[in-house]
Amino acid sequence: MKLKTHLWDGLILFIIAAFLIVPLALTFLYSVFTAWMDILPTGFTLQFYTQIFTDGAFINSLLRSLVISFVPVCICSFAILLVLYVMTLYMPKLEKYVEILCNIPYAIQGVILAVGIISLYSGKPGFLSNRLFLLVGAYCIIILPYTFRGLKNTIGALNVKCVIEAAQVLGCSQLHAFFTIIIPQMKNGIISTMMLAFTMLFADFVVVNMIAGSAFRTAGIYLYQTMSKSGQLSSAIIVILFITTFIISTLTLMIQNKAVVKRGKN
Amino acid sequence: MNTKKNYKFYVLALIPFFIIVLLFEILPLINIVIESFSKRGGGFTIEHFVKIFSTRLYQQSIFNSLWISLFSAIVGIVIAFIAAKAMSNATPKIRSAFTSVLNITSNFAGVPLAFAFMILLGNVGILTLIGKNYGIDFLANFDLYTINGLLLTYIYFQIPLGTLLMLPIFAGLKKEWREAVGLLGGNSFHYWFKVAIPSLLPSILGTFSVLFANALAAYGTAYALLSNNISILPIRISQQFVGEVVQNQEFGCALSLVMMALMVISILITNKLQKKSGGVR
Numbered sequence: 001m002k003l004k005t006h007l008w009d010g011l012i013l014f015i016i017a018a019f020l021i022v023p024l025a026l027t028f029l030y031s032v033f034t035a036w037m038d039i040l041p042t043g044f045t046l047q048f049y050t051q052i053f054t055d056g057a058f059i060n061s062l063l064r065s066l067v068i069s070f071v072p073v074c075i076c077s078f079a080i081l082l083v084l085y086v087m088t089l090y091m092p093k094l095e096k097y098v099e100i101l102c103n104i105p106y107a108i109q110g111v112i113l114a115v116g117i118i119s120l121y122s123g124k125p126g127f128l129s130n131r132l133f134l135l136v137g138a139y140c141i142i143i144l145p146y147t148f149r150g151l152k153n154t155i156g157a158l159n160v161k162c163v164i165e166a167a168q169v170l171g172c173s174q175l176h177a178f179f180t181i182i183i184p185q186m187k188n189g190i191i192s193t194m195m196l197a198f199t200m201l202f203a204d205f206v207v208v209n210m211i212a213g214s215a216f217r218t219a220g221i222y223l224y225q226t227m228s229k230s231g232q233l234s235s236a237i238i239v240i241l242f243i244t245t246f247i248i249s250t251l252t253l254m255i256q257n258k259a260v261v262k263r264g265k266n
Numbered sequence: 267m268n269t270k271k272n273y274k275f276y277v278l279a280l281i282p283f284f285i286i287v288l289l290f291e292i293l294p295l296i297n298i299v300i301e302s303f304s305k306r307g308g309g310f311t312i313e314h315f316v317k318i319f320s321t322r323l324y325q326q327s328i329f330n331s332l333w334i335s336l337f338s339a340i341v342g343i344v345i346a347f348i349a350a351k352a353m354s355n356a357t358p359k360i361r362s363a364f365t366s367v368l369n370i371t372s373n374f375a376g377v378p379l380a381f382a383f384m385i386l387l388g389n390v391g392i393l394t395l396i397g398k399n400y401g402i403d404f405l406a407n408f409d410l411y412t413i414n415g416l417l418l419t420y421i422y423f424q425i426p427l428g429t430l431l432m433l434p435i436f437a438g439l440k441k442e443w444r445e446a447v448g449l450l451g452g453n454s455f456h457y458w459f460k461v462a463i464p465s466l467l468p469s470i471l472g473t474f475s476v477l478f479a480n481a482l483a484a485y486g487t488a489y490a491l492l493s494n495n496i497s498i499l500p501i502r503i504s505q506q507f508v509g510e511v512v513q514n515q516e517f518g519c520a521l522s523l524v525m526m527a528l529m530v531i532s533i534l535i536t537n538k539l540q541k542k543s544g545g546v547r
Contacts, residue, residue, distance in 0.1 A: 082283065234381055
């Protein structure tokens with residue numbers, strides 16, 4: 001009886017895993033073969049990868065994606081850390097309002113946020129209608145809920161007030177103590193939160209497509225434009241994008257696990 | 267003196283956050299509401315909403331969006347439940363292997379996902395060709411470029427997300443409950459439907475609401491797969507701003523407001539049901 005249920009569970013997991021893995025694996029196989037007309041593909045080749053990496057346009061779009069995902073993550077994390085500093089030390093009442101502001105993005109996901117920003121700023125004079133500026137702003141809002149929750153949980157696990165008071169007794173200023181004692185202790189939490197936010201932005205298509213479009217070709221836009229031209233090239237791009245995300249999220253998981261182990265040991 | 271300096275500093279420290287939130291969250295949100303009720307050129311009107319709810323094209327897009335989101339969230343949650351249940355019984359080795367699969371595939375969505383399904387089941391997709399060559403009608407005749415094809419891709423991205431969210435809640439089920447049900451003469455049907463599922467219900471509903479919102483807002487997959495040939499809200503909204511159709515900003519804002527209302531309603535319903543069903547904490 002016991003063995004039977006195990007087999008059954010194993011079978012279920014196997015089927016679901018297969019359904020999830022097959023599209024991904026086929027995309028990879030598709031990118032390294034020239035033709036696929038029957039069950040097995042024919043003509044192994046890496047030409048599509050060399051083609052992509054010798055094409056400056058793709059490299060540029062990939063770099064654009066990395067930069068445009070990284071900058072908002074830094075801005076947003078910095079702004080939230082400052083708020084958390086004030087909130088934990090001086091104004092605990094603030095939390096309620098900040099929490100509401102940080103949850104609104106759940107209701108204005110994707111297309112709605114882009115619509116709000118374009119309809120407000122497009123055609124306005126000066127830097128406000130600068131598409132890159134708008135994109136960075138929109139990205140800050142997309143990651144706001146996740147960054148806030150991640151950083152708040154990290155800071156919540158520390159005894160900030162006690163540490164700061166101890167530092168003050170020893171003659172250190174509050175701000176100095178916050179940046180030299182609290183932030184270094186939060187390092188793992190900050191890094192993993194930032195990486196999670198980064199992978200979200202790196203995968204974005206809707207907001208960049210609506211706000212910047214072909215004016216700022218990120219890897220996602222580049223992929224969309226390649227799709228109608230060459231299947232194999234597109235799948236090679238997908239594989240590269242996927243590996244990039246995979247490396248980042250694996251590192252994030254590793255950092256998170258390390259943090260848990262460390263906390264457990266203490 | 268010192269407190270005054272501190273006061274100055276923490277007002278200063280709050281500025282970046284509030285500037286970002288004001289410029290890119292609050293003002294755009296207010297602007298959507300104002301423009302939804304504005305005529306081209308100025309003046310108050312509700313004509314956009316009359317148009318949305320009386321034109322077949324837009325009624326269809328609301329209906330399709332709701333249907334796709336509901337259906338993919340329900341199928342997603344059932345599969346996620348089964349997977350999480352199987353995982354909670356599995357050996358640690360299998361569990362960690364399956365968790366890796368979930369983590370890997372949860373990053374696979376949007377345009378890349380649409381493309382993978384085109385390779386698989388598109389007009390010259392691998393499975394489609396195999397279906398044609400070997401007379402498997404189901405595969406040969408599957409049309410990816412329809413609402414059914416779209417549903418399949420949506421269900422795909424719901425499964426990893428749903429399972430990852432459901433997994434922790436299964437840890438809340440206590441072994442003693444199962445034994446208690448056994449002692450009282452119940453079987454596993456009683457256990458699952460009278461004890462386990464009711465106690466997990468709040469978490470299940472929470473996961474459901476995340477999946478629903480996730481599908482409602484999804485855009486990349488649908489856009490890559492069907493371009494503008496499918497009537498769902500995100501596509502109809504983006505059309506008002508980019509692309510070949512005549513651009514109509516106010517109308518786009520009104521459509522966005524409708525979509526936002528659907529999001530908020532789904533969140534409120536879930537909250538209410540969660541409170542009602544109580545469950546274990």
